[in-house]
Amino acid sequence: DGGITQSPKYLFRKEGQNVTLSCEQNLNHDAMYWYRQDPGQGLRLIYYSQIVNDFQKGDIAEGYSVSREKKESFPLTVTSAQKNPTAFYLCASRNTGPNRELFFGEGSRLTVL
Amino acid sequence: AQKITQTQPGMFVQEKEAVTLDCTYDTSDPSYGLFWYKQPSSGEMIFLIYQGSYDQQNATEGRYSLNFQKARKSANLVISASQLGDSAMYFCAMREGGNTPLVFGKGTRLSVIA
Numbered sequence: 001d002g003g004i005t006q007s008p009k010y011l012f013r014k015e016g017q018n019v020t021l022s023c024e025q026n027l028n029h030d031a032m033y034w035y036r037q038d039p040g041q042g043l044r045l046i047y048y049s050q051i052v053n054d055f056q057k058g059d060i061a062e063g064y065s066v067s068r069e070k071k072e073s074f075p076l077t078v079t080s081a082q083k084n085p086t087a088f089y090l091c092a093s094r095n096t097g098p099n100r101e102l103f104f105g106e107g108s109r110l111t112v113l
Numbered sequence: 114a115q116k117i118t119q120t121q122p123g124m125f126v127q128e129k130e131a132v133t134l135d136c137t138y139d140t141s142d143p144s145y146g147l148f149w150y151k152q153p154s155s156g157e158m159i160f161l162i163y164q165g166s167y168d169q170q171n172a173t174e175g176r177y178s179l180n181f182q183k184a185r186k187s188a189n190l191v192i193s194a195s196q197l198g199d200s201a202m203y204f205c206a207m208r209e210g211g212n213t214p215l216v217f218g219k220g221t222r223l224s225v226i227a
Contacts, residue, residue: 033214033215035217040122041219042219042220044217045215048214092158096212099146101148101160101163102148102160104157106157107157109156
């Protein structure tokens with residue numbers, strides 16, 4: 001089945017450690033996105049990529065990094081510079097076009113101990 | 114300034130009744146799209162309905178309809194005949210122009226009561 005796979009679903013990390021969240025899609029979508037969700041905050045954009053080997057910062061990119069070496073994959077690294085990394089992270093993708101909706105993965109919940 | 118405002122943090126509705134979830138937006142771009150998503154407690158985001166700024170008619174998808182009032186910059190979601198499975202968070206989102214990322218509101222938590 002076509003879709004977006006995020007892993008791991010749950011992740012615990014000690015302060016000062018980097019962690020990488022995986023996002024893979026087999027929908028042949030050009031654009032991919034990472035959002036962060038905190039209680040009462042809605043979804044906030046971290047990074048997005050509209051084509052392979054290119055990506056742009058979103059509203060809250062500080063402390064995060066991404067790569068887009070393959071069309072199917074858009075991993076997110078949460079670095080030790082991210083001051084408050086405990087959150088629910090959602091990866092999404094879509095085809096280009098103004099009325100194209102985002103398809104989302106099931107999310108990764110990161111807890112920093 | 115917030116681009117998407119959802120003023121109802123929580124709503125309750127009786128099963129089989131209709132409910133309206135409010136969404137107002139702010140943009141100066143004449144071309145934009147408005148989206149509604151549902152997020153159950155499991156966390157996945159489910160696309161419900163889309164309305165384009167140039168669409169003449171309100172969008173409908175099954176029990177979901179979008180009450181689009183362009184002059185008021187509002188795009189309220191109407192759920193008819195509520196079901197217990199409709200209990201979830203609901204997010205309104207907007208895309209300005211053709212290819213910019215979606216911007217989301219803070220959401221409304223809907224609880225359907227038997």
